[in-house]
Amino acid sequence: MSRRIVIVGGGVIGSSIAYHLRRRDPTLDVVVIERDPTYARASSRLAMGGIRQQFSSRPNIELAQYGVKFYRRFDTAFGHLDAGRANFRQRGYLFLVDAANVDRFELRVERQRELGAYVARLEVDQIRRLVPDVVLDDIRFGVFGPQDGYANPRAILAALQRAAAEAGAHYVADAVKSIDRSAGHVRSVGLASGGEITIETIVIATGAFSAAMGEMVGIEIPVSPVRQQLFRCVLPHRWPYRFPVVVDPTGVHWRHEDPDGPDDSDRLIVACTKSDESSGENFLCDMSRWEPDFRGPMVTRVPPLEDVRLLEGWAGLYEMTADHNPLIGEHPDLPGFYLATGFSGHGLMMAPGVGYTVSQLILTGQSSIDISPFEVTRFTRGELFWDDATI
Numbered sequence: 001m002s003r004r005i006v007i008v009g010g011g012v013i014g015s016s017i018a019y020h021l022r023r024r025d026p027t028l029d030v031v032v033i034e035r036d037p038t039y040a041r042a043s044s045r046l047a048m049g050g051i052r053q054q055f056s057s058r059p060n061i062e063l064a065q066y067g068v069k070f071y072r073r074f075d076t077a078f079g080h081l082d083a084g085r086a087n088f089r090q091r092g093y094l095f096l097v098d099a100a101n102v103d104r105f106e107l108r109v110e111r112q113r114e115l116g117a118y119v120a121r122l123e124v125d126q127i128r129r130l131v132p133d134v135v136l137d138d139i140r141f142g143v144f145g146p147q148d149g150y151a152n153p154r155a156i157l158a159a160l161q162r163a164a165a166e167a168g169a170h171y172v173a174d175a176v177k178s179i180d181r182s183a184g185h186v187r188s189v190g191l192a193s194g195g196e197i198t199i200e201t202i203v204i205a206t207g208a209f210s211a212a213m214g215e216m217v218g219i220e221i222p223v224s225p226v227r228q229q230l231f232r233c234v235l236p237h238r239w240p241y242r243f244p245v246v247v248d249p250t251g252v253h254w255r256h257e258d259p260d261g262p263d264d265s266d267r268l269i270v271a272c273t274k275s276d277e278s279s280g281e282n283f284l285c286d287m288s289r290w291e292p293d294f295r296g297p298m299v300t301r302v303p304p305l306e307d308v309r310l311l312e313g314w315a316g317l318y319e320m321t322a323d324h325n326p327l328i329g330e331h332p333d334l335p336g337f338y339l340a341t342g343f344s345g346h347g348l349m350m351a352p353g354v355g356y357t358v359s360q361l362i363l364t365g366q367s368s369i370d371i372s373p374f375e376v377t378r379f380t381r382g383e384l385f386w387d388d389a390t391i
Helices: 012-024 058-072 074-081 099-114 124-130 153-167 211-215 287-301 303-307 347-364
Strands: 004-008 029-034 093-098 120-122 139-145 170-173 176-182 185-191 196-198 201-204 224-234 245-247 253-257 267-271 309-320 327-330 337-341
Touching (some): 004 196, 093 099, 120 124, 124 139, 153 347, 224 287, 287 309
Parallel strands (some): 201 337
């Protein structure tokens, strides 16, 4: 009888794990349980789509670098699945550094280069050549990752699901109501439909909703849902160049969204994390924030964007941990109970590397990327893991 592995959550993290598991061992019985097959509230479906290797810690950089390589060949590998094109545009991530952040970013660049991240320190005249309309009076330098960029999150989600299914993973549209543990091991999963699945291994990849999964087995999963708002706006005309992901010192960041056809509008997607956003499952977009918190700082930085027209706003959930870093690996108090959650806004870019790493952990007990800093017990030990480059 083949080994059965249940993955709870069919978003980009869960589907990537399922895909990598079946690619590594086609004899595995991989079951993905997803309560909402429309994925209407899936964090990855509602994401901005940024993909970058500009972190300040080895595990985050290595996970992200795997993702950059994976997404570079994504449409070639999965184009036959008719899930839409991911269109990974390697136009870079550009962090603008003002006087208040000079020391911090100087150290960040040095650290990133030591750890193998591909980044460049741009002088003001170099920034101006890259993004000619940006006001740089207060900017000392920029940090640019030319291999980074952005992609279509909905196409990535759909393609990873279809790729996992094509590889042999079985998707079940149901909700997990109970997880049975006995004799120190996970034994079965109870479904809302009344069914039960016997298991040897379970992976919790339910993102912002993960805490409830832990409660079923008496384990704390310290992940909270926090609203993140985004806006899509139309440019006043076809822009003469393409923006990278531009990260302003105010925290506002934006990226281009290319027209689908010759008659379609040229657009931007704009994001800004609210540092004091309260936790909770809030999907209501506060449209009143567009002008003061999003458009205002962006237009101050790029005055020719004055005439952008708001098209829509939406909200998704970040799956936040106290140190803004994920929980990855087998829980030390419950063999067979694995976590892949808490990505705090970085799930889409980390999904390929996490699928690769978790599949290794489950099948061999080891991984080529050292994810030990992401153990869940770091919180109870008071040893939080910080990365200066989380946004």
